[in-house]
Amino acid sequence: MTSRDWQADRRAVFDRDDHTCRHCGAVGDATDPTDCRTHPVGAPPLDGTVHESALVTVCTDCFVSLSSSPSVDRSSTSLEPLTSRETLFDHVRETTRTQGGAIADAASFASLATSLPTTLAGAETAGEPATDDTGAEYRRLRRDVLLAIDIADAQLERLGSIDESAFDADVRSSVDAFAASATDLQSTLRTVVDRSETVLAGLGRCHGCFDALEGDRCSTCRLEARETADWERADGEMALERLFSAINDELQDASTTTEALTDRATALAARLSDD
Numbered sequence: 001m002t003s004r005d006w007q008a009d010r011r012a013v014f015d016r017d018d019h020t021c022r023h024c025g026a027v028g029d030a031t032d033p034t035d036c037r038t039h040p041v042g043a044p045p046l047d048g049t050v051h052e053s054a055l056v057t058v059c060t061d062c063f064v065s066l067s068s069s070p071s072v073d074r075s076s077t078s079l080e081p082l083t084s085r086e087t088l089f090d091h092v093r094e095t096t097r098t099q100g101g102a103i104a105d106a107a108s109f110a111s112l113a114t115s116l117p118t119t120l121a122g123a124e125t126a127g128e129p130a131t132d133d134t135g136a137e138y139r140r141l142r143r144d145v146l147l148a149i150d151i152a153d154a155q156l157e158r159l160g161s162i163d164e165s166a167f168d169a170d171v172r173s174s175v176d177a178f179a180a181s182a183t184d185l186q187s188t189l190r191t192v193v194d195r196s197e198t199v200l201a202g203l204g205r206c207h208g209c210f211d212a213l214e215g216d217r218c219s220t221c222r223l224e225a226r227e228t229a230d231w232e233r234a235d236g237e238m239a240l241e242r243l244f245s246a247i248n249d250e251l252q253d254a255s256t257t258t259e260a261l262t263d264r265a266t267a268l269a270a271r272l273s274d275d
């Protein structure tokens with residue numbers, strides 16, 4: 001399905017994000033509606049109208065690097081094929097930087113999600129009505145981490161399609177080793193996000209838009225609720241402590257994988273500077 005098949009209130013998304021790319025920070029021209037693009041995160045249903053909680057503002061360059069759609073004209077963009085040692089190394093460095101950002105975003109998101117049971121219970125006790133700010137913060141952190149993961153995915157995909165004939169076997173095996181660690185890290189980060197979202201389901205809220213959830217599918221943003229069965233105690237209550245410690249373990253794993261990733265990026269840099 002292409003982006004032409006779904007609708008959204010893009011103007012509301014751009015206003016919310018101050019016409020600023022949530023990945024690279026490029027500021028779009030608010031008077032030019034074609035200067036910014038929207039990218040759907042978290043796999044929302046892409047038929048009909050996509051809820052703004054699942055949409056994030058990106059600049060045209062980031063949009064192109066994210067898109068695997070053949071309808072995007074890549075020739076008019078800055079995406080060069082990775083044929084020289086220099087472009088290859090720049091790309092690896094950029095991928096490492098994106099993943100570093102994704103880890104930080106995942107940690108912030110997990111920290112907010114795991115604090116929600118206390119925050120929401122506190123607000124209820126104090127008789128405060130809606131927790132609007134908390135919801136907005138939750139949605140923003142979630143979009144940021146999902147976008148960072150999507151960008152890193154796209155960068156890894158591009159790394160996987162390097163021109164094999166342009167590099168010798170040593171370089172290629174260094175690239176493969178780097179890509180393997182980076183792919184591990186992607187999967188760990190996804191698990192952190194999934195489990196953090198599961199906290200929301202346990203609280204009876206939608207993990208996408210934060211609204212109260214009735215039934216299996218959110219009536220606001222149409223996301224299907226996260227499955228909580230693995231995290232329920234015998235009495236049917238959520239085993240939050242166990243879920244939180246699983247999230248922490250995954251974050252630990254992520255930092256261990258990052259060390260391996262850094263070593264492999266360094267090894268690759270050394271290979272690329274060999275003559």
Ligand SMILES: [Zn+2]
Binds near residue numbers: 021022024025061
């Ligand atoms: Zn950008």
Ligand SMILES: [Zn+2]
Binds near residue numbers: 219220221222
């Ligand atoms: Zn929702």
